[in-house]
Amino acid sequence: MxxxxxxxxxxxxxxxxxxxxxxxxxxxxxxxxxxxxxxxxxxILTEEVLPGLPVEIGAQWIGDTHHRMFALADELGVETFPQYDEGETTYELAGSPVLRGDEFHRRFGGELAELTTVLRLLDELAAEVPPEAPWRAPRAQEWDAITAGAWYDGQGLSPVARTLLEICTVGILAVPTVEVSFLHLLFTIQTCGVTAELFAESEGGAQTTRFVGGxxxxxxxxxxxxxxxxxxxxxxxxxxxxxxxxxxxxxxxxxxxxxxxxxxxxxxxxxxxxxxxxxxxxxxxxxxxxxNSAAMKAFFVYDEPFWRADGFNGQLISDVGPARMSNDTCIPGDDHGVILMFLEGEQARTHGHWSQEERQAALTAELVRHYGDKAAHPVAYVDGEWGSRQWTRGCYNAxxxxxxxxxxxxxxxxxxxxxxxxxxxxxxxxxxxxxxxxxxxxxxxxxxxxxxx
Structure with a gap:
């Protein structure tokens, strides 16, 4: 050249x-x-964990309003399929044992109502931020002078609501909320256009669709x-x-x-x-x-998606960890069960230094807490951390x-x-x-x- x-x-x-x-x-x-x-x-990085079984070490989903990506996939002849989302999520928050979704919502209904109120307020404030020039928002100076974490702390939330809000936010930004300005959080909500749905427990607004072949x-x-x-x-x-x-x-x-x-x-x-x-x-x-933020993904492959038979959707939310969230990431037409576990922010920074064997052991113990002894016997495991990759140095974003x-x-x-x-x-x-x-x-x-x- x-x-x-x-x-x-x-x-x-x-x-x-x-x-x-x-x-x-x-x-x-x-x-x-x-x-x-x-x-x-x-x-974007797709690897085969087993022959014919691709997993996404990098970007994985698009959402219903990602019109450019749907058009591009159609133009390139890449087919899509919906993210599996049937069954209950399991929760492990603020000192509670692992709870199925229905029980968690019954036990902490009042705390979750607090969270809904805060999300509606975030919607209203984000609407004031011009995405092409967030520094021109009417209260930009005020919002940019504090962190998202400090604003969250000022809302008087219960431990369950505050913890859940932190986990879902870190799941998007991949850094602790004390490192991000409140204006940047509002900018992110505004650019995504789905406001509170971006912080839904399953992140449904942004994670509805996957690509055939990876x-x-x-x-x-x-x-x-x-x-x-x-x-x-x-x-x-x-x-x-x-x-x-x-x-x-x-x-x-x-x-x-x-x-x-x-x-x-x-x-x-x-x-x-x-x-x-x-x-x-x-x-x-x-x-x-x-x-750049810090994130890594870990994939457990099993002979079958056994958690589905027990009424679970493969999604867990935990402040015990090491992973804070997970997803059922099976491939239609393939019999294997695949669970993806997310380590973002401090979890990625900490566990990224561990050996792969140590990470797998700790994550296996977490899956066993949520899904029982069958989770202890994967047929394959792979993970990927982004901060050490020479030409990326972090993920998902700045x-x-x-x-x-x-x-x-x-x-x-x-x-x-x-x-x-x-x-x-x-x-x-x-x-x-x-x-x-x-x-x-x-x-x-x-x-x-x-x-x-």
Whole structure:
């Protein structure tokens, strides 16, 4: 690729970069995608835990209002199927033993009513936040000066309601709520458009649909459409930019020259690139303050989904852990039972340092508490942690702590000369989801198409 030229250089072959490349190519411009990894997909990663049995180490679901993703799947010929959701959830919260869903709701009905009240208030406040400019919300300064956790603590919730709210929020942001500004939480709710449903116990608004063959079918098929414009194992190091041209230098002395560049990686990773001339301190201060979150997923495979016969849906919610939540993630047409366990925020940071054997033993004990002795005998196990992956360094998304949006927010997606920004973290619709990745790639592509006429 040394000396390669294109109209638009795209750094990163995740969903944002691939969609931007396809859009640019359809407009009659020539893209060149430079991907640091040896695969495409970024935070989408499908692996086979057994022959013919794919599991999603990365992004897995889309929701009913993810219209771009449904359209993209249809265009690429990727079929979908609904997430299994029949039966009861089990709960293990605030010192209570493991309870079936019906018993939990009978015992803690009053506490859950408190939670409903708080969710309605979150809906009302989020409606005041413009997703394209959250720093312009009428109370932006007030909301950005406190953490989401501090706001939660001020609502007078019972231990059960407060714990459940924390678990569901961390399940979305993948960081403890004390690390995220309240304005960022409201922004996230607003960009997702489902407000309180985003915090439902099953996260039903965002997790209703899966992809036949695995989520990686989407980036893999997109990559085939732009295959001749894609270079793998090409980590970008330096972006030289002038008034009407850009040169991206990669490891090994390779380089590519273009008229525009779309940096389609998370803000934190974008901040690790070198720029000549250097970007403003304003932009750099932003990327220093948008760390990637921490998440890992662990999959247990059994001969059959035995929990279904006992009336369970495979979803647990626990503050004992190690996992805080789980899902039945079986594949239709396959006899195996598969349970996915989530370790997010502090759980991912802590247990990510354990050996796989230690993690599996601790998670097995948790499953046995919820589903009985049959859970102790999986036929396969696999897990995946994202913070140690060189070209990702965290998942699911980037989060803003206090005073980041109101101080540096305008620098997040605003082009700097010939440099444009994409990634789900920059989206204004379904930020932090695949839908947001497509939206941001679409926006960045539109910007360069308009700029180049």
């Amino acid at each position: 040394a000396g390669h030229e294109a109209d638009v250089i795209i750094v990163g072959a995740g969903l944002s970069g691939l969609f931007a490349a396809r859009t640019v190519l359809a407009a009659g411009l020539t893209p060149l995608i430079l991907e640091a990894d040896e695969r495409v997909g970024g935070r 989520t990686a079918e989407i980036p893999n098929r997109l990559a085939t459409l732009v295959e001749s414009h894609l270079v793998l194992d090409a980590p970008a190091l330096l972006i030289e930019h002038a008034t009407d041209s850009v040169t991206v230098h990669c490891r090994g002395g390779r380089s590519a020259r273009g008229r525009r560049v779309i940096v389609a990686i998370s803000p934190m990773l974008a901040g690790r690139l070198m720029y000549d001339p250097p970007l403003s301190g304003y932009r750099d201060q932003l990327t220093q303050r948008m760390p 989060n803003c702590g206090p005073l980041v949006w109101t101080t540096y927010g305008p620098a997040l997606a605003e082009p700097i000369g010939v440099i444009h920004w994409a990634s789900t973290d920059t989206a204004t619709q379904w930020s932090a989801y695949m839908e947001g990745a497509v939206e941001s790639g679409e926006r960045a592509a539109r910007e360069v198409i308009e700029a180049l006429g």
